[in-house]
Amino acid sequence: MLTPCASIIIVLFAALGWSQEAGAVETVETATTTPSPHLLSTRSLRLPNDTYPLSYQLDISTNIHLGDWRFSGNTTIDIEIRRSTNEIVLHAKNLSDIQITLRLLDPQMPEALGELVDDITHTYDPHTTFLIVHPLVNYQAFEAGQRYRLHISYTGLMGTRPKGLYWMAYEEPLNNQTVYVAATQSEPTYARLIFPCYDEPAFKSNYSIRLTHSSSLMAVSNMPVLEVLNRGELTTTTFQTTPPMSTYLVAFVISNFEHISETYRGVTQSIYSSPTSKDKGRLALKNAVLTVAALEDYFGVKYSLPKLDHVALKKNQGAAMENWGLITFRDDSLLSLDVTDKHKRLKNKLMQNHEISHQWFGNLVSPEWWSYVWINEGFATYFSYVITDLLHPEDRVMDIFIRDEAEHAYSYSSFFDVRPMTYYVETEPDIMHVFDIISYKRAACVIKMFHHAFHQKTFVQGISRYLKKFQYSVVSEQDLFDAIQESVLEDVQLQQQSWAHMVRDIMLSWTHSEWLPIVSVIRNYENDTITLRQRSIHSKSEHWWIPLNFASAQSPSFEHTHAEYFMPPVMEHTLSLEELQLQLGGRDWLIVNKQQTGFYHVLYDTDNLQAIARQLQQNHSLIHAMNRAALFQDLAPLIERNELESVDVLFELFKYLKFEDDLTPWSQVANTIEFLDCNLYGTTAHSLFKQFVRRLVAPTFLRLFNKDDTGEATMDILARSDILHMACRVDMPECLDYTHRLAHEYIFKNNNFESDYPDYYAMHDIILCMGVRHLSDEEFGRLIDLLNVTDRNSAYYDDMIYSLRCTQSHQHMRHYLNLLLGENSTYTLLNEREAMMYLSYVFKSNMAARSVIWHFIDHNYKLLARSTFFVQLFNDITEFVPERQKHHFATLRQNIDMYLQLEHLSPKQPLISIDSRRVGKKMRNSEQFLEKFERQIHNWLLKELSPNGSENTYAASLSVANGSNRPASLLSAASKMVRSALRVKLQF
Incomplete structure (x- = not known):
């Protein structure tokens, strides 16, 4: 899993069109008989249903302890012919030396050694990865109702990536030796890399698995061990037969791991990990025992295997894989349930419980x-x-x-x-x-x-x-x-x-629908009816059966969340209050979708929104916190698309927030506040808007950040970061002083905040960003001097580079850009590609930086054009060209084009056309917003903010306060933020 900051960066780059280059794919040739053209013509990629596996006996032998990545296998499959056919088709991929024998079984004596079928051969189709067993002469060899025993011997090669059977190395510190571990990843279509099989989920079967490995290692699989047979240097471990299961759940691990175990209600659960990590799994084991029992009770269905192992691996496909009876985890996900950071601990607990839930949903x-x-x-x-x-x-x-x-x-x-x-x-x-x-x-x-x-x-x-x-x-x-x-x-x-x-x-x-419904609730106050309208969020012709429920001023019950009415899949539907069993007065408020349990947006007419706003200002607790949050989430699409009828009602809804002490609504409000702050940037209404937001957020900020204890629930920790970001973004003096002081202590005093205040994990980036937002010239100079003598591979160095993106000083931003990309830069801070991606990110995340970056490009495009990624950056940010600056853009674009041609430079993509619709695309919406709402917002704010309630629009002194009793909060490195975030490859 990515750190929160890294995740944000990667998602931003993905959304902006920056993609990671694909890694090399490991392949091993499959040695098989030359394909027969008449057998391979236009085959479906799906297995035919003519034959079905009844049981597998799987034998795998490996010398991984010697560093030998080859493995040999023998698969014996009992097959039933369900429809007469001339072939038996199953999957195999990257398997060699395939040898096949086939015997006809007597239905009366299935265990007897059947008659050998000696007129068969096999063909391999690399497109479908089908291994096709068929007679030498084409005829209908296999009759419905017959049963066969198919035996296949083969060899394979383990890879280093978690696909099929793969290997990883562990260094043992006690004896200074390297130990090799083998593990499997079969989902979704990787079982065919391990053994020939019917590798589709519908072909469930029983599996009897036997593994031969070094006697210095041990093996675990889906089922408990049946027998361990030692033969000198090698050991064969045989496991009990599984119940019917799909191939994608077949799993085993061969390792030197140790385990801790607990048995409850007849189910033995174990945590397996490298010997040095054995004791780190105790909380994970406790959680697993509680969760399995709770799921059994909740659904009334017992866990169906006698054991459930949880194995911590250095490498895994994603964070975890739910193999039946043998869940594999990336070790930092399983063995960190005892970390002090509450957010990470809870996320890992949820991840483990996700995999345990799969034992019912997907496995059973x-x-x-x-x-x-x-x-x-x-x-x-x-x-x-x-x-x-x-x-x-x-x-x-x-x-x-x-x-x-x-x-x-x-x-x-x-x-x-x-x-x-x-x-x-x-x-x-x-x-x-x-x-x-x-x-x-x-x-x-x-x-x-x-x-x-x-x-x-x-x-x-x-x-x-x-x-x-x-x-x-x-x-x-x-x-x-x-x-x-x-x-x-x-x-x-x-x-x-x-x-x-x-x-x-x-x-x-x-x-079967693609998008998301928006439900409009329009009250007719004269004839006591309600018109319900539904549309797709992207205007696609889709309609849903939508469960609705209602809370009102006269019946403010938010606890009953069942459907009181299903809106049929029609565009518009009008009902009387009587039909909906509602009692509403003209000034009463109405809320639809209690506790936001329905997965849709709700929009109200302006009069109803005004009634809700009045209730929030009088007593907001009467409306459930989830619905207070939903009000802002539901309005977000309208705000972003300039479809809001009246911006006044939005600001009337905002007014109650100075009384809001539940953090759930603040997370939704934060997104809307940031959107408005960006759109109003540089207007006469902007300073009034920031003053208004300071008034709203001050009580909550002071409550959260004026105390020493960090015992909040995880959601509180996450919402605290939203509050902190919002308060500092609107230049609230207390917030700027707080973050500046903490950042100062981290940067200049080398405080180890992480070990002392681990609950600030989710706030590292925001505290650093806001803490350097308004550095003095002297502080900025000292920071640059520190960078020049700091190890460039350290997390501290990356933190400084990453946090400086937030400066609001044009002078500091110019220095920063020269440091990253200027004439004297040799891409030592970030490599060429990272630097261009990062510049795009700075441009989009810091409004104050945009004019500086345009100016920097204008003066340095000849230098920047040396990078093959420069044109991609330039094309990307042209979406933010304001209408009033298009003539300047045209001149700059022409100059760049001429220079590229003159120097015969070949960028990764062509330079954007001057008249492309992309130019100014992102700004058009903002410009339309200002044209429609700026004066309205300005007038509302002037009326709301009386002279007596005004504040200084500039922050208080940013000097470090002496004698404060505030805790020196944690600001650890953002986990080598820039390099790791920009280089990580997303995987499922």
Whole structure:
């Protein structure tokens, strides 16, 4: 997992079109018989359903302890012929020396050695990775109802990347030796790299696994050990046979690891890690025992294996993999549950509980094809939060869900290719790509919505029914919907609803839609009706069955979150208050989507928003904190697209915030405040706006940052960073003084804040950024002098380079740019490509830097053009050219073009055209916003901010305060921020 700051940078670069270059792919040739053209013509990438595996016996032998990456394998598969055919088709990839024998089994005596079939051969199709067993002469050799035993011997080669069977090296400090460890990653299509198999999730089978390895090592697999046979230097470990499971869950690890274990309710759980890390897994073990028991109780379905191992590996595909009975983790994810940083500790606990949830969702019941990955990942994501909340309510993890899952799901269309949750894929790359934000986060939000809409107890009963009915089997989404349907019809309160028989249609409208609905709630105050309108967030012709519920001034109950009404999939629908069973007076407020459990935006008419604003100003606690937050999240699309009817009502909603002591709404408000701050930058209304925001945020800032204790819940820690960023961004003196002092102590006094105040983990970047925002010339000079004598590979050095991007001084920014990219720079701070990417990031994140950067490019384009990435940077930032500056841009662009031609330079991409629609694209929306709202905002702020309440618009002195009793907070290095963040490659 990425650090928070690194994640932000990578997402920004991805959104801005900066992509990482693909790494080299390891390949091993597959030695097989020459393909027969008549067998390989236009094959589907899907396995035919003519044959089916009944059981596997898998033998793997390795000498990894000698540094030998080759392995040999023997796979014996009992196969049933379900439809007469002339071939047996299965998968194999990068396997060599394949030898095949086939015997016909007697159905009456399946264990007897059957008749040898001696007229067969095999063909390999590299496009489909099919290993095809067929007769020498083409005829229908395999009759329906027959059973065969297929034996395949082969060799393979372990790779260094977590695909198939791979290896990693560990240095043992006690004896100064290198120990090699082998592990598997089979999901989604990597089992075929380990052994020939039917490598699709629908082909479930039993597996009997046997591993031969060095006697100095041990082996674990999906099931407990059945037998260990020592034969001198080699040992053969045999495991119990698994229940029916998909190939992508086959797993084993060969290592010198040690373990700690605990048995509860008949399930033995163990944490395996390198000997030096053995004791670091105790909290993870405790959490695993509690979570398995809690999930058993919650769904009424026992964990189905006798053991569950958790193995900490140096390398893993992502943070963890949910193999049945043998979850593998990247070691820093599993062994850090005891770290002092609360945010990281809780995130790792949620990650572990996600993988444990998979033991039911994906392992016990599996999707019949990768189209339904969301059934695995969405349920594991959502219920990892639900079960963690049940076990640790003090951590308020459902608040974390809103921030870490729902916010991404609401905004996914901004960064990722949009597709429905249920989405057909076939190629291996496409299968990998469905393990994305839609399958994890969007699906989790949809599942949460129906968990509430159908009554929580009823929904869970439906899921329990689903798990019991389809255990050890595979499902489509309709199987899930039908199980929920049965439970809905058993619910006395729901069975009389008009939609009660339509669960399939309701849920299909969500799993087969691409975007997100916006529900407009328009009250007619004269005839007591409400018109409901729905549209896609991107105006696509999509409609949903939308669960609605209502809270009002006369019935302010926010606890009952089930659906009170399902809006049908039509564009507009009008109902009377009586039909909705609502009592509303003309000035009463109405809230839809209680606690924001529904996955959609809600927009209200202006009069209703005014009524909500009045309630918030009178007594905001009457409206649930989640809905107070939702008001701003739901308005965000309108604000960003200049579709808001009246900006006055938005500012009336803001006014109550000076009384807001719950941090949940502040996280949503922060985004809107930042948007307005950027748009108003450089206008006459900007200083008034900052003064207004200071008034709002001051009480909360002083409450949070004027105390010594750091015992907040994780959500509080995250929201504190939002408050800090907001307060300093609007030049609140107390905030600037606070961050400046802490940054001063970190930079000039070398304080080790991280070890003393680890709860500031999530705030490193913001404190440093805001702390250097207004450095004096003397301080800036001292900092530059320090850089010149600091180890350039240190995290401290990276922190300084990264934090200086935030300076508001034009003079300091010019010096900074010269340091990074100027005439005397040799790309020693950042390499050429990183420097151009970083300059783009500075431009977009610091409004004060934009004019300086344009000026710098104008004076240094001949120097900058030496980089093949310069034109990409230039094209990127031209989207921010204001209309009034387009003539200057045209001149600069012409000069650059002439220089590129004169010097015969070849950039990575062509220079943008002067009349391209990209030029000024990002500024047009801002300019339209100002044209529409600037005067309105200015007038509202003038009226609101009376002379008696005015503040200095400039911050108080930034000198370090003496004698303060404030804690010297943590500002550790941002984990080698710049280099690691810019070089990391995103992986699923």
